[in-house]
Amino acid sequence: MMSEPSDEQAAMQHYLVCGTEDCQQNGQFYCNDCHRPLCEQCREEHLKNLDTKTHEIVPYRYRKQRLPVEKCKHHPTRNIDIFCKECKIPLCSKCSTKDEHQGHKFDDLEDIYAEEYALWQGEFSKIQKYFLPTTQVLKNDIEEDVTEIKKIMESIRTSMNAEAESLKNLVDEVTTEKKKHTRTMEKSLLEMLKSQERTYDDYIAYLGKMNDEFQEYLSLTNKKLLFSETLRIKTIPETTRPVPPVFTKGKFSKDDISKLLGSVNVPNIKPEKRKIQPMEAVTTHMKSTEKQLEQSKEKSDMKQTLSLSSSVTKVRKYSVPGVYNARHVSVEKSGRLWVSDLRGNLVQTDLQGKQLQKIQTSGGEEGYHTATQDGDLIYTDQDENKIYRITPDRKITEFIKTGDWRPLGVHSSRINGDILVGMGKDREAKVTRYSKAGKEIQNIQRDNQGQELYSDPRYITENINGDICTSDYYKHAVVVLNKSGQHRFSYTGQGSVFYPYGICTDVLGHILVCHVTFVSSTVDLLDQDGGFLSFILSPQQGIQCPCGVCVDDENNLYVGQHGTNTVTVYKYLQ
Template sequence: MAASEPQESETGQHLLGCGFEHCENKCQFYCNPCNRPLCEQCKEVHKNSPDTQSHEVVLYQQLFVEKCKDHPKNDIDSQIHQYFLPTSLELQKETREDASRIKMALEEMRASIMAEADTVKKIVDVIASEKVDRVNKIEESLNENLKEQDKTFDDYISYLHKLVETCHQDVSSTELQNDPKITPESIRPIPETTKPILPVFTTGQYNKDKVANLLGSVNVSSLEPPSRKIRLFGTAFEHSVFAEKKSKEEKGKPDDKQTLSSSVTEVAELKVPNINGGYHMSIDSTSGKIWLSDLVGNLLQIYLERNRVGKFVQFYLKGNRPLGDKFSRGCGYHKVTQSGFLIYTDKDNKVVNRMTLNNKIIEIVRTVDWEPISVHSSYLNGDILVGVKYEEEAKVIRYNKAGQEIQTIQMDSKDEPLYRDPHYITENINGDICTSDYGKQAVVVVDKAGEHRFSYRGKKANFFPWGICVDTFGHILVCDDYNDSVHLLDKNGEFLSYLLTRQHSVKYPRVVCLDVENNLYVGQSGSNTLTIYKYYP
């Protein structure tokens, strides 16, 4: 068949990509012997190649109109090209994209391991230097004491020499015996001095396993890998037709510059009782329990049963009420640790508590004068990250699992404050600390050493970030309350897409949270409905 210029199809056909490697153009032609879709440029290359110049290349849309001449009633060929082949090519493309994602993610993981090792080495160097300085100061102190003792003996010996000179004055020995001026009792006693006690160095108690724990761990999920989604036969092209129609309808509207993502599919809506809006959420990956809180101190422990709320336990944490007329007092105030314990901030008493499995409360961190407004438990090393405020100042403090302060993050390299209201906090797969700062109207990200990496301030003039989380590839998801959307960023703060918008019936989103099965939970202000989406990173 002779190929002609492609005409716009009146039917909604699937927009297949070109089959040539590294070509991202849309398919316009199809080579029947090769079973390969081609764009216009690659078609010319294909036809001019000595190996394929005799191949029959047809318009892609002709595959759906022309049937086999020998069997005009048999439309199997059309069905294969309309559904089975495009769908298979799509899945193959997805497989190759997954391979690229895996390579990228593991390269980042290797870099993170080496960066973690460098950080540990630097810490070891600092500690070793501090200990050497300590030894130097002890040596100086001991030497100073010995010098004072040496001077004491110099003075005493000089005193004795003077006594001897007195004895040798021009006075007869008889006179000295009859009238002694110096007696043993009149001589000053020999000064008492002390021997130095040397410090003792006790070697550290460590082994390979303990050092390995400092560098985090690499774990392979025991979950069954999810099946790839295959479009149902007969509806393979509905999505592309709808998307094309929707795109035309959206042209000229105020939101036509928004990038929409099709990487979420709504799964269920949960009506949660006794809650006044979903403002923060923590998931216990070991048991599947969900902790959901609102803005007035209610905290629910929820057990899901087939995407429905089953049993739930209600708590009321009075230390986490709004204060006066402050609009945000910190909402990301709880997190489940690797061990399955809930930790939460008590702003009134300025502490971070741990709730045991039998609901016993144990204080683990005291922030003294600073009010703790957000908390996160690191899945990399178990550290506790706490966002705190004191009057108009704010900072992030890192504590180890024993509750000892080991890092404070407050200023950037220009000595400007990084934070104003860090009311949500999380940690990325590379160790970056990501905070949603309502006062700064930004997502503020620093590396594990506390160095400022970037601040994301949204795509529009008004950006008020709320809940924040990250996925397994290091993408950052953050709620934009003002624009009724959830933004998707890469690990370097580059905007990728609007993951959710008003078109998904999202209004005043407050919290986003991902579980280990890539279920995305979204809570909204003023609503007791928790929406669950399937998230495809």
């Protein structure tokens, strides 16, 4: 009996061999009755054969799994191959004829096995596609928490050391002051004792003088003088003993010191449960990821065949009705345009330049709208600090609230659909990343040294490597950060003061940015690392004041200019 190859073995083979004797063709079909693979020719013969024409033949991937061979305990020569629905037990065909099974209904055990096998295969698939990956994400989340906890605890220990050092310094300071006070006390006491010592010196001198006088009187011839004078000796001066200071020990304990210093406690907060993605979300994400991989492969294949042309060719021009000047341009996948002007007019046109929609917005000279990969348009409202979405059926819905930050430029990622928004508030500026659903993911405002990265992020785009490229008018620079928010480089033009406006990137990773002055305006072409390649457009090509640029999926460059409602399309890749 031919053994059926497993899925892994079949995948490792160049192809699955037909199960018909002496046939070596690709067995792309499978007979569920004979349990063997068949090539296309043998399948046709199988269906024509009177003995096998009723057999169920399916593509190999949809085959039934063969019932494992199990001998009947009561009839060792028979295989167990049927199932008694009433008794709920598997039997051989001979057992089914017994009296206890008379009138019972039976199912083909192989069908039941195939159903159960498919069910378990489905469960196994869930393990591989959902449970394992999701659990791994949770495990990674725990590892991140471990790193974060270690970081937090090390920071706490550093704070403890700093606090202890501060307390030591205070102790030293107080001790120094008290020692100084003891020296003052000592000096005062010593001066008092010195004064008493002088008092007794003076008294001793007085006694000596009195002694001399007494001796003189005793030596006189005329003793009568002894009776004429009265001998009076001053009493001994009284002095007081100093009261020595007494050191009283401070009354403190380990607990007192502990109270002086900070403490570490776990807040009385209920732990937040880790979020487990539902299976439906993972399945949807997998499909989306597969689609993105296919698109990425297409772009990669295209990238290998594209290069810069030696010259720029004008392809077509659009006159956009309803706008006074073409300050910013967004191109949908369908080729339809969205163009805005300084007065807040936002107009959609078809491929022939016919107006389809017109919306009054609060925007002006910023790149405040962007087309998404899903066919929507997203635009900002600076008066209300909100971001709106327009769906293909022209329904406008509020999408994101930006609080007290004023949204300026906006861009929808072609990599994952994230929304990048340049914002301003007072004298501060930042770039915020939102998910497709509008959830805030990332805020970028300062570099590693704490310096402000942005001043006026009016136009923003994302390169193929995930770099965030922002045209910052008041910084006179294109500021480029990697997807983690680390500053990579800034491009500040070629010689003269740089006034950047519209910015976009292409499938090769080039950065294209408008530079507008009263003297000479250009569209500068940079490589992925900020190296200047050329002035891809200049007054020589008829460009006067380019403000908005955009590259479509066909690698066409759309350029909108101030002072005209015309959008010109160029081909610069070949």
